[in-house]
Amino acid sequence: xxxxxxxxxxxxNRLSIYYRCxxxxxxxxxxxxxxxISSSKIAEMxxxxxxxxxxxxxxxxxxxxRGTGYYIKNLHIELRKILGxxxxxSVIIAGAGNLGQALVNYKGFKKRGFIIKGxxxxxxxxxxxxxxxxxxxDIEEMEKFIRKKNIMIGVLTxxxxxxxxxxxxxxxxxxxxxxxxxxxxxxxxxxIKLHNVDxxxxxxxxxxxxxx
Amino acid sequence: xxxxxxxxxxxxNRLSIYYRCxxxxxxxxxxxxxxxISSSKIAEMxxxxxxxxxxxxxxxxxxxxRGTGYYIKNLHIELRKILGxxxxxSVIIAGAGNLGQALVNYKGFKKRGFIIKGxxxxxxxxxxxxxxxxxxxDIEEMEKFIRKKNIMIGVLTxxxxxxxxxxxxxxxxxxxxxxxxxxxxxxxxxxIKLHNVDxxxxxxxxxxxxxx
Numbered sequence: 057x058x059x060x061x062x063x064x065x066x067x068x069n070r071l072s073i074y075y076r077c078x079x080x081x082x083x084x085x086x087x088x089x090x091x092x093i094s095s096s097k098i099a100e101m102x103x104x105x106x107x108x109x110x111x112x113x114x115x116x117x118x119x120x121x122r123g124t125g126y127y128i129k130n131l132h133i134e135l136r137k138i139l140g141x142x143x144x145x146s147v148i149i150a151g152a153g154n155l156g157q158a159l160v161n162y163k164g165f166k167k168r169g170f171i172i173k174g175x176x177x178x179x180x181x182x183x184x185x186x187x188x189x190x191x192x193x194d195i196e197e198m199e200k201f202i203r204k205k206n207i208m209i210g211v212l213t214x215x216x217x218x219x220x221x222x223x224x225x226x227x228x229x230x231x232x233x234x235x236x237x238x239x240x241x242x243x244x245x246x247x248i249k250l251h252n253v254d255x256x257x258x259x260x261x262x263x264x265x266x267x268x
Numbered sequence: 269x270x271x272x273x274x275x276x277x278x279x280x281n282r283l284s285i286y287y288r289c290x291x292x293x294x295x296x297x298x299x300x301x302x303x304x305i306s307s308s309k310i311a312e313m314x315x316x317x318x319x320x321x322x323x324x325x326x327x328x329x330x331x332x333x334r335g336t337g338y339y340i341k342n343l344h345i346e347l348r349k350i351l352g353x354x355x356x357x358s359v360i361i362a363g364a365g366n367l368g369q370a371l372v373n374y375k376g377f378k379k380r381g382f383i384i385k386g387x388x389x390x391x392x393x394x395x396x397x398x399x400x401x402x403x404x405x406d407i408e409e410m411e412k413f414i415r416k417k418n419i420m421i422g423v424l425t426x427x428x429x430x431x432x433x434x435x436x437x438x439x440x441x442x443x444x445x446x447x448x449x450x451x452x453x454x455x456x457x458x459x460i461k462l463h464n465v466d467x468x469x470x471x472x473x474x475x476x477x478x479x480x
Contacts (some may be wrong), residue, residue: 060480066278068476086337097342101453105471140475147471154373158366164451164468169475209474233474239376241288242311249477251470256376257284258465262445263352263381264280265461268272 060115069113070104071135074113077101078132094125108201144169146205150222152177152192155237159211160187173205195222202229209233216240279324282316283347285311286325289313290344306337358417362434363425364389364404367449372399373422385417407434414441421445428452 077098095106095113102109113119113126116138120126136142147165149156152175159165162173176195177183183194193201201207206214210226212219212234217239226234233249236242270405271351289310306324311318324339328350329448332338333361348354359377361368364387371377388407389395395406413419422438424431431450438446445461446455456462 061477065473068473069469071476072466072472076413076466138476138479139472140479141472143475143479145475145478146420153372154366158370161366162467164466165471166470170468170471177304197412198419208478209471234476235470235474249474251473253467253470254284254376255371255374255465256380256382257281258383258447258463259357259377259380259421260284260351260353261277261280261463262447262461263355263357264283264350264422265273266357266445267352267355 063115067115068139070112071139073102074098075132075135075139075141076111078128078135091128092121092125093128093131095120097125111212127154136151141168144171145209146171146173146207147209147211148198148202148207149175149211149213150177150195150198150226151175151215151238152179152182152187153213156211156213157187159213160190170209173207174201176201198222199225199229202226202231207231209235210257212236212238212242215240237251275327279327280351282320282324283351285314285316286310286321286348287351287353290340290347290395293340294344303340304333304337305340305343306330314331353380356383356423358383358385358419359409359421359423360385360414360419361387361423361425362389362407362410362438363387363427363449364394365392365425368423368425369399372402373424377444383423385419386413388413410434411441412436414438414443421447424448424450424454426450463477 075201081093082262089213093110098109099106101203112208116134119134130149147170149159160175165172172190175187175190175192176198178195182192185192208231211232212222214222216238219236219240223234223236223242223244227248234244236250236252239254242250288349293305304386307318307321312322321341328346331343331346359382361371361384368387372387377384386403387399387402387404388410389404392405394404397404421441424434425460426434428450431452432454435446435448435454439456439460448462448464451466454462
C-alpha cells in the first residue's frame with residue numbers, strides 16, 4: 057500500500073464522489089435491497105470507469121469480495137473516516153462578499169461536518185451583521201478568534217490583493233489548511249495544506265472540449 | 269499522440285495552471301528577461317512536479333528544446349488555443365442567489381473570454397434588476413434567449429431540486445456545456461459536456477490530509 061500522503065489529490069476527489077454515491081444508497085428507503093455494490097454499479101452512478109474505481113479503492117485496502125463487489129455499509133463508513141468526515145471541523149471565512157455569503161448559505165457543509173464559526177471582513181457596513189446564524193466580525197479580531205476557538209480550516213474569499221496578507225495571519229494563529237478562492241498564487245509554509253479553487257479553471261475544462 | 273478527447277480531465281486543469289503561470293510572465297514588465305522557461309521553473313512557480321509538466325505538455329506536441337525548456341511566447345499562445353481561450357464564449361447563469369451574484373462579479377471570467385450575457389431567476393423581486401451590467405431575466409425567457417443569442421455554456425446555481433429541470437431546458441435550446449454548482453447528479457445526453465463543481469469536495473481534499 058502507498059503511503060497515504062502520496063496518494064494523488066485527484067484520487068481523493070474521486071473518493072468524495074464514491075462517498076456521495078454510497079451515501080445516496082444508504083439514505084434511500086430501499087437500502088435493504090442493497091448489501092453489496094459492484095464497481096460497475098458505482099461506475100454507472102458516478103460516470104467514472106470501473107477499473108479506475110477499483111484502483112482508487114485498492115489504495116486503502118480490501119473493501120470487497122473479488123468478483124462480487126463492495127460491502128456498502130462498510131465502504132461507506134471507511135470512506136467517511138478516510139475523508140475525515142467522521143469528525144467536525146471548525147471553519148472560518150475571510151471575506152463577506154457574495155462568494156463568502158454563498159459559502160455560508162451552502163447547505164452541504166454542515167451535513168459533512170464543516171461548521172462555519174465566523175466570517176471576517178473589514179467593511180464597517182458588514183461587521184456585526186449575521187448571515188444565516190453566522191456573525192460577521194472585524195477582520196482585526198480574526199487571529200484572536202482562530203486561537204481561542206482552535207480553528208483548523210480557513211477559507212479566503214477576499215480580493216487577490218489582500219489574500220496573501222490574510223493567509224499569513226491565518227497561518228500565524230494556527231490554521232492548518234486553507235481553501236483559497238482568491239485568484240492569486242499564495243506562498244505558505246509547506247506544512248500548511250493549501251487548496252486553490254479557481255472558478256475560471258472550471259470553465260476552461262469545458263471550453264477545451266468545446267474547442268475540439 | 270493521444271486523441272485529444274481521451275486526454276484526462278485533470279491534465280486539462282493543469283494546463284490551465286501552466287497557462288496562468290506563463291501569463292504572469294508575459295504580462296510582467298521584465299518579460300524580455302525570459303525567452304525560454306524550463307519545466308523546473310514552471311514547477312517552482314506552480315507546485316506541480318516537473319516530470320508531470322513535461323508529460324502533460326507532451327500530449328500536445330513539441331513545445332520545447334530538449335534539455336533547455338519551452339519557448340514562453342509560443343507555449344503561451346498554444347495553451348491559449350488548446351484551452352479555447354482565443355475565442356469568446358457566451359455564458360448564461362441560471363440562479364441569481366449569492367453564488368450566481370458572486371460569479372457575475374468575478375473579475376477573472378471576462379479576461380479569459382467568458383462573457384456572461386444574462387442571469388435567470390424565478391424570483392419576481394430579482395427579475396429586471398442588474399448585477400454588474402448583467403440583467404436578471406425571468407427564467408421563463410431562458411430558452412428563447414439561448415436560441416436567439418446562440419449561448420454555448422450554461423451555469424447552474426439553482427437549488428438541487430430544480431437543477432435537472434433547468435438543465436433539460438438548457439439542453440433543449442442548444443446549450444453545449446453545463447457547469448453545475450447544484451449539489452445533485454444531473455442526467456444529460458452524452459454529447460453535452462457536464463462539469464460538476466461540488467464545493468464540499470474542495471473541503472474534503474483538505475480534511476483528508478488533516479486526518480492523516
